[in-house]
Amino acid sequence: MARTRNHPREGGTRRRGGSSRAGDAVTLEEVARLAGVSTITVSRALNQPDKVAAGTLEKVNRAISQTGYVPNLLAGGLASKKTRMVAAIVPSIANLVYAETMQYFSKRLNEFGYQVMLGESGYPERSEQSLLSAILSRRPDGILLTGVNHSPECRRLLIGARIPVVETWDLTPTPLDLVVGFSHERIGLEVADFIAARGYRRVGTISASDRRAQYREKIMLERLQRHGVTETYRVQIPVPSDMRKGRDGLAELLQRGLGTGVVFCSSDTLAQGALTECLARGLKVPEQIAIIGFGDQSFAADTFPALSTVRIDRPRMGRVAADALLARIDGRPLEEHVIDVGFQIIERGTT
Amino acid sequence: MARTRNHPREGGTRRRGGSSRAGDAVTLEEVARLAGVSTITVSRALNQPDKVAAGTLEKVNRAISQTGYVPNLLAGGLASKKTRMVAAIVPSIANLVYAETMQYFSKRLNEFGYQVMLGESGYPERSEQSLLSAILSRRPDGILLTGVNHSPECRRLLIGARIPVVETWDLTPTPLDLVVGFSHERIGLEVADFIAARGYRRVGTISASDRRAQYREKIMLERLQRHGVTETYRVQIPVPSDMRKGRDGLAELLQRGLGTGVVFCSSDTLAQGALTECLARGLKVPEQIAIIGFGDQSFAADTFPALSTVRIDRPRMGRVAADALLARIDGRPLEEHVIDVGFQIIERGTT
DNA sequence: TTGAAAGCGATACCAA
DNA sequence: TTGGTATCGCTTTCAA
Numbered sequence: 001m002a003r004t005r006n007h008p009r010e011g012g013t014r015r016r017g018g019s020s021r022a023g024d025a026v027t028l029e030e031v032a033r034l035a036g037v038s039t040i041t042v043s044r045a046l047n048q049p050d051k052v053a054a055g056t057l058e059k060v061n062r063a064i065s066q067t068g069y070v071p072n073l074l075a076g077g078l079a080s081k082k083t084r085m086v087a088a089i090v091p092s093i094a095n096l097v098y099a100e101t102m103q104y105f106s107k108r109l110n111e112f113g114y115q116v117m118l119g120e121s122g123y124p125e126r127s128e129q130s131l132l133s134a135i136l137s138r139r140p141d142g143i144l145l146t147g148v149n150h151s152p153e154c155r156r157l158l159i160g161a162r163i164p165v166v167e168t169w170d171l172t173p174t175p176l177d178l179v180v181g182f183s184h185e186r187i188g189l190e191v192a193d194f195i196a197a198r199g200y201r202r203v204g205t206i207s208a209s210d211r212r213a214q215y216r217e218k219i220m221l222e223r224l225q226r227h228g229v230t231e232t233y234r235v236q237i238p239v240p241s242d243m244r245k246g247r248d249g250l251a252e253l254l255q256r257g258l259g260t261g262v263v264f265c266s267s268d269t270l271a272q273g274a275l276t277e278c279l280a281r282g283l284k285v286p287e288q289i290a291i292i293g294f295g296d297q298s299f300a301a302d303t304f305p306a307l308s309t310v311r312i313d314r315p316r317m318g319r320v321a322a323d324a325l326l327a328r329i330d331g332r333p334l335e336e337h338v339i340d341v342g343f344q345i346i347e348r349g350t351t
Numbered sequence: 352m353a354r355t356r357n358h359p360r361e362g363g364t365r366r367r368g369g370s371s372r373a374g375d376a377v378t379l380e381e382v383a384r385l386a387g388v389s390t391i392t393v394s395r396a397l398n399q400p401d402k403v404a405a406g407t408l409e410k411v412n413r414a415i416s417q418t419g420y421v422p423n424l425l426a427g428g429l430a431s432k433k434t435r436m437v438a439a440i441v442p443s444i445a446n447l448v449y450a451e452t453m454q455y456f457s458k459r460l461n462e463f464g465y466q467v468m469l470g471e472s473g474y475p476e477r478s479e480q481s482l483l484s485a486i487l488s489r490r491p492d493g494i495l496l497t498g499v500n501h502s503p504e505c506r507r508l509l510i511g512a513r514i515p516v517v518e519t520w521d522l523t524p525t526p527l528d529l530v531v532g533f534s535h536e537r538i539g540l541e542v543a544d545f546i547a548a549r550g551y552r553r554v555g556t557i558s559a560s561d562r563r564a565q566y567r568e569k570i571m572l573e574r575l576q577r578h579g580v581t582e583t584y585r586v587q588i589p590v591p592s593d594m595r596k597g598r599d600g601l602a603e604l605l606q607r608g609l610g611t612g613v614v615f616c617s618s619d620t621l622a623q624g625a626l627t628e629c630l631a632r633g634l635k636v637p638e639q640i641a642i643i644g645f646g647d648q649s650f651a652a653d654t655f656p657a658l659s660t661v662r663i664d665r666p667r668m669g670r671v672a673a674d675a676l677l678a679r680i681d682g683r684p685l686e687e688h689v690i691d692v693g694f695q696i697i698e699r700g701t702t
Numbered sequence: 703t704t705g706a707a708a709g710c711g712a713t714a715c716c717a718a
Numbered sequence: 719t720t721g722g723t724a725t726c727g728c729t730t731t732c733a734a
Contacts, residue, residue: 038722040720051720056719071711074490074712099444106471160421244653379727429726430727
């Protein structure tokens with residue numbers, strides 16, 4: 001069943017003449033014609049310039065700048081099955097911890113000629129599955145996810161896509177592919193130990209209604225109990241977190257009876273709000289109330305020298321995630337598929 | 352010069368059997384075969400379901416879910432010259448004012464089936480032109496820019512791309528295509544009038560080394576001079592802004608001799624830092640020092656009730672920019688190509 | 703309502 | 719080092 005095609009284009013351009021739309025862009029073919037070479041040579045001049053003779057290269061480059069040629073990566077990606085694009089799904093870009101991580105992630109990928117397509121999963125009205133499907137239809141070469149809990153449909157889609165996947169902001173012994181993150185359980189345990197070791201007997205928490213935040217809190221409270229610390233006060237706040245909610249949270253803890261002690265907040269944003277409330281009330285931090293945040297937002301520590309926090313090295317997490325993905329995309333071997341970037345409890349204001 | 356092609360694929364699948372890579376994804380053709388229809392019918396079932404008979408539609412949908420088909424938008428975009436994607440270039444996504452604007456912009460576009468590809472222009476080591484070129488090679492259906500100042504090369508690229516362009520965060524009578532923003536000049540003037548009207552005689556500024564921030568400050572100081580307010584103190588800080596820089600900025604203003612008065616900051620982030628410094632020093636705001644920010648970040652006002660600010664309705668700017676772009680993409684007529692979303696000076700803590 | 707054929711603009715593969 | 723030809727997976731155009 002061989003079919004026959006005849007090509008109507010007999011050389012020469014054939015502009016339709018009408019108002020020029022997006023489609024009228026210069027093509028490889030036009031550049032090639034102008035340079036007096038074949039299209040594939042122009043393609044090589046762009047992608048593997050060392051495989052093209054110097055003189056040819058020059059002719060081609062001249063033709064490119066004369067025409068103002070901008071490659072069409074849709075066509076290129078279709079033909080080569082490489083889009084030089086990776087996708088990333090984060091809960092919210094208006095949340096500094098994710099935005100900063102993405103900044104480092106993108107920066108690294110940009111250096112290698114990749115672009116990042118960002119998706120936000122934080123909208124309950126849009127299923128994560130439909131987001132993922134929309135993203136996969138652009139055929140990214142790899143994808144970054146936030147967290148390690150995904151619906152069965154999402155897992156199916158990801159597996160079907162047959163591209164490298166890196167999960168972040170958490171750990172699991174059974175990643176879809178790669179995971180670059182840290183253990184929320186260990187954070188809960190270590191923060192509890194930290195608190196107990198300093199002799200605090202009264203502990204408050206201000207936690208966002210976020211899965212991982214809730215988990216850290218739960219683990220911490222359980223461990224505290226084992227340490228014999230039982231006077232605890234909990235405030236839960238709806239996402240998105242902001243400083244006001246941190247202020248209000250602290251006010252509520254005080255009103256409920258937390259006099260002096262320590263407060264563990266699920267983000268630095270909340271912690272800064274709590275600290276602001278202390279400042280406004282003239283409470284000494286950490287002497288009267290100690291505040292522990294989470295995330296170590298770059299500005300938080302500097303702004304509030306008394307703010308202790310659980311430091312997550314987000315720049316590193318972003319870069320490591322990018323590197324891991326790049327390695328997988330290039331088919332390079334990886335030492336580890338589970339990468340723990342760890343965390344660090346930073347105590348401030350003790351002097 | 353008609354050429355002949357023979358198609359080696361004689362029906363039936365021909366998996367290469369090796370380790371399956373991204374390219375092995377299910378195609379329209381496989382879905383069509385399974386459903387017993389032609390590829391174009393499957394395509395219609397997805398894009399114009401009302402033009403397909405109910406029974407056929409059902410068969411197709413069954414085949415789609417059986418195979419786990421995910422459309423290839425590279426191929427679709429190449430064929431139709433519509434990518435259902437728009438690009439946006441912002442200085443930094445780790446800056447809440449831009450991130451929030453983008454959130455609303457994306458949300459709106461998502462509702463219409465478009466995705467947003469984000470680019471960051473804030474890296475001096477990468478020319479804006481190369482960023483733009485990389486973005487345009489993905490053939491977005493439209494593009495959002497931040498600001499109205501673009502290099503000649505960028506203008507050329509944008510014009511050559513022949514797609515709708517919306518400039519934001521500023522105004523100009525001669526936009527590339529569309530502009531949705533507000534006047535920094537008018538802000539400078541009105542803030543100066545506001546300050547003069549309240550009788551402040553001593554004025555400090557804390558401004559980021561950002562083109563638009565500098566312009567607002569310059570206009571404001573000139574106008575203040577005309578009002579006879581000449582005792583001014585200026586602090587300039589390098590981007591990116593953070594609260595610490597705001598704290599330090601205020602400390603420096605005080606040290607330089609600004610006793611009581613008002614301080615105009617180029618962003619709410621800086622203003623919050625300045626306010627924190629006041630809190631820490633026990634200075635009453637606004638009685639001793641009044642603070643005026645810029646941007647009206649959602650959390651800022653609530654966290655610091657004494658913080659006055661220049662409100663920019665970012666949600667609206669994002670939505671309006673999206674709507675304008677959508678209209679242009681669909682070829683719908685637009686009432687205005689220059690849209691001023693305005694601003695509002697919010698005075699707080701006066702009671 | 704459905705389909706056949708011809709591209710869209712690039713790259714892969716194999717020759718020259 | 720350069721080029722011819724056949725795709726990549728989809729949509730458009732025109733017919734049936």
